[in-house]
Amino acid sequence: MEGRVSLSWPSKVGTIVKKLPRKLDVLEGENAVFCVEVEEENMDVHWFKDGLKLRESHQTILKSFGKTHILVFVNVCHGDTGVVTFVVGRSKTSSRLRVKAARHSPPICPVGVEMDVDRPNSVLLSWEPAPTSQTTTRSVYVLERQEVGSQDWLRCATCDTATSAEVMGDSVPCEGDYRFRVCCINKYGRSGHVEFPKVVHLVPGPKISTPLQGCEVTEGEDALFSIDLSVMVTGTWFLNSTQLQDSQRYSIQQAKTQHSLVIHSTKVEDHEAELTFIANGVRDSAVLQVQESDSNKRVETGDPVVLYCEVSNPSARVGWFKDGVELQVTDGLNIQSEGNMRRIVIQSAEFTDSGVYTCETMGDIIKFNVEVEGELLYVIEVPEEELQKSAMELDPVVLTCEVSREDANATWYKDGVEVQASDNITIQTEGTMRRLIIRCAETSDAGTYSCQSGDNTYMFSYKTLMMMQTSILLSWCGKVHWFKDGLQVLETENVQLTSEGPYRRLTVLCGSAEDSGEYVCDTDGDSVFFQVTITGKILQGSIPGSFVVSRSGIVSFFGVSYQTNPSFLHYYTI
Known part of the structure; x- marks a missing residue:
């Protein structure tokens, strides 16, 4: 609003089609709305209150819609009472605004109360606001409880907007049967109480009456810990997160609500150990101090x-x-x-x-x-035959060493990397024996293994041996001879020559670089040549696969035809 001005009519004539009411009564806190309609659009109009020209603000809204003009006073109070005037051209219309104090009443009782008692040691209470309750004033719902046989109602919960609440057994002071009621409260007063229809039996949860206290003893003495709860429940003791059981070392007792733990013949190793007691909803801890005895x-x-x-x-x-x-x-x-x-x-x-x-x-x-x-040095003893190991693929491998003490720690390494137990690897401790077991050896398991205990380390060299095998399938049951580099191959512990029906097979059980060369299978003047090269752990042959020879003597291999001797089927495998 601006300063007071005199109401003088402009020279241009204007006509008000719809005038203001003579008076407008509103309640405190409501909005006062004034509306007029003029003869033409885009006319120069003005609003006044008690002779002061009005300007738009957060509490005063001035709007025009064609020929309609609106004034709104937001959230009026008693001080807004006065005369409102609308002026257009030489025409004006006025209205007296009267702001009356609102008549406030206490809130109305909630309705639709319900009680769900089908819960373990708790009850769910719900209700609904009264249909005619005022929504402009903030209200809260207050729940109260009463133990059956008592005359006192005690507040147990307060809800701002929620219309339900769960009351747990842990919230009541003692075991008993309880009834509940609810009411609504706002700044103007309190509604009546509505009592819920049922009674529920609640049992309080435990609370700590006397907490655990730290205990300080001399090595060899007994240490006593005790805790007293509000109700009688079962509890559990822990020492550094390890659950304790009643034994010769630990005496665990319960006398009604009091729980006690005695640690017999304490040791220096028990110093600063944490004792924890846990029951239903209760947890408490204390520290054991053990002083070293002079003896x-x-x-x-x-x-x-x-x-x-x-x-x-x-x-x-x-x-x-x-x-x-x-x-x-x-x-x-x-x-x-x-x-x-x-x-x-x-x-x-x-x-x-x-x-x-x-x-x-x-x-x-x-x-x-x-x-x-002091630092303990564990001596490792390893049989000489254990230091060099070799095995066929898929065979088990066992590496063994012995330490001087049963409590010695031993760690296994492969090529400098610590070996971890797995589905195929077992690390075994039995007395002073330490073993590493590979259940099913593979080529990748070959390498240098070591067992370390204290400052002592022993190295193992293990290699996986591969089997070289060649075979042919004859179309007739003839006799064959095998040659390597022009010399006939005879059967030994490492070389097997087998005949199974039409098959003729040469098998080198443990192939090595010395087994490389040209192998020939000769039968009745017909020959098949195999060029075999063994490099490290990889076995290579000049014919990496198989081929079929027809009766006509034509070899088919990967789509290419070659001329050869009488028909047979050749396999070359590793």
């Missing part, structure tokens, strides 16, 4: 070891023993006595210094456990 010494190789005790009489004599054998002063061992203190000192501990030490006097004995830790 248990763990040192590294080369470190000094000092064992001491105190006697009541400075003149008392004591004896020091290791594994039952009395100790004497040596270059590396000192036995000292100062006042009431008795002490032995090992200057530089070695692995052999590990053992049980005792200090004995007048029937009293004090025991010390000493463990000298």
